[in-house]
Amino acid sequence: MIIEIDFNSEEALYLQLCNQIIMGIATSRFREGDPLPSVRQLADSIGINMHTVNKAYTVLKQEGYVKVDRRRGAVIAIDADRCETLEILKKELQVILAKSSCKNISKEEIHELIEEIYEDYA
Structure with a gap:
C-alpha cells in the first residue's frame, strides 16, 4: 500500500x-x-x-x-446506500458551488474541473 x-x-x-x-x-x-x-x-x-x-x-x-x-x-467496504451518499454529496457540493459563485467561477469552469477530475476515476 x-x-x-x-x-x-x-x-x-x-x-x-x-x-x-x-x-x-x-x-x-x-x-x-x-x-x-x-x-x-x-x-x-x-x-x-x-x-x-x-x-x-x-x-x-x-x-x-x-x-x-x-x-x-x-x-x-463501500457503502451500498447510494441515496444517502447522494444526499451527503449534494450538501457538500452546495457549499463548494456557493464558494465558487462568490469567486465568480462560471458553471462551465466547474464542469471542466469535474470532467478533468472525474477522468482519473472513470
Missing part, C-alpha cells in the same frame, strides 16, 4: 490518510473486500502515531468506506 503523507501540510494527518484511501478506492487501487494493514503496520510504515491511523480508520468506518472484521481487521 502506497500512502503519501505531507508532514508540512496544514491538513491533519488522519484526514490525509483518509483521503489517500478514498482516492485509492476511487481509482481501483483498493477494491471491495481488500484488507487494510493493521493500525500498527500502517503507522510504522508511514512513520506516524498509531492513534492517528486508528482515527482515520474510525472516520472511514463511519463514512462507510471500511468495515472492521474480527478476523481480517479493517477491510474496504
Whole structure:
C-alpha cells in the first residue's frame, strides 16, 4: 500500500490518510473486500502515531468506506446506500458551488474541473 503523507501540510494527518484511501478506492487501487494493514503496520510504515491511523480508520468506518472484521481487521467496504451518499454529496457540493459563485467561477469552469477530475476515476 502506497500512502503519501505531507508532514508540512496544514491538513491533519488522519484526514490525509483518509483521503489517500478514498482516492485509492476511487481509482481501483483498493477494491471491495481488500484488507487494510493493521493500525500498527500502517503507522510504522508511514512513520506516524498509531492513534492517528486508528482515527482515520474510525472516520472511514463511519463514512462507510471500511468495515472492521474480527478476523481480517479493517477491510474496504463501500457503502451500498447510494441515496444517502447522494444526499451527503449534494450538501457538500452546495457549499463548494456557493464558494465558487462568490469567486465568480462560471458553471462551465466547474464542469471542466469535474470532467478533468472525474477522468482519473472513470
